[in-house]
Amino acid sequence: MLHRDAAEAIPTWRFRFEDEAWQPVIVPHSWNASDAVRLGDGWYRRGTGFYTTELATLGGRRTFVHFGAASQRAVVRWNGRKIAQHVGGYLPFTVELPPNETGVLCVEVDNRPDPDLIPSERSDFFLYGGLTRPVSRYATGPLRIEQIQVDPQVQDDQGLLALRLHVDGTASDPAARYEVHIELPDGTPFFTTTGTLTAAEMHITVPPLADPPRWSPDEPQLCRVHVTLWHDGRPSDRSSLRFGWRTVDFPEGGPFFLNGERLLLRGTHRHEDWAGSASAVQEADTRAEFLRIKEAGFNFVRLGHYPQAAHVLDLCDELG
DSSP: OEEETTOEEOOEEEEEETTSOOEEEESSOOTTTTHHHHOTTSOOOOSEEEEEEEEEOOTTSEEEEEESOOBSEEEEEETTEEEEEEEOTTSOEEEEEOSSOEEEEEEEEEOOOOTTSSSOTTOSSOOOOBOOSOEEEEEEOSOEEEEEEEEEEEETTEEEEEEEEEEESOOSSTTOEEEEEEEOTTSOEEEEEEEEOOSSEEEEEEEEEESOOBBOSSSBOOEEEEEEEEETTEEEEEEEEEEOBOOEEOOTTOOOEETTEEOOOOEEEEOSOBTTTBTOOOHHHHHHHHHHHHHTTOOEEEEOSSOOOHHHHHHHHHHO
């Protein structure tokens, strides 16, 4: 998952559900944290909740607010002006705030039944409402790293890595620069390069690495790629992404091979759902749950039935 340097969590909000009174809450938050558990007839609150917080844009820089999830639909307003909307309760989205303003960020979140929205009402799990994953703020210069994609391949005991950068923003200097640093699991650098940013999408091929450290359930070794964008002689944005070197082969009829060796997959299932939290599961609870899954001898987790939080995927990478 993409990790952005200097992102600042925004945990403190005011919340009200429809016509109820405002109350302070800590995000991640769901207004169904108790009612789906307490009531035996399957009823739980479906409606519209409002979250507000006061923010200042960071002077002279682009300011973004990243939402881990808003379940199930969201409208975002800044000082009363609608600036974004999002549909789908299980995918992150990012909103850029107008420059040089201090004001109130308001998020209207709606989990009412909607026949045009996936998941459908026939799902075998609750469609909770709320800002159910962390919200953070970060600032960049004119250029922002929107996405980093890596494609690690191992062929003939060599690591081959293709890197793709997606950049947004405009630059007054057409010769904006970038830096890429890639480290081994112990922090040892094995590749560094600089170049000129000539397009919004950049492709970088890393020289082969002899016998790269393999990722496996027993030794989940992760490398890290760091990317810095420069504009007008100063850093405009910094981000990083982790990845693992491994080979996978699952021939017809099996068995499954990881790094050329047979691996018996021992799996379980996991919902993003916790008593007293609903789908607004705290990261400490998620870590405790995955440590128990690992200790029980599982090396495979079916994440159903929707994209789960970035922290979940990070734990899968870390714990093997």
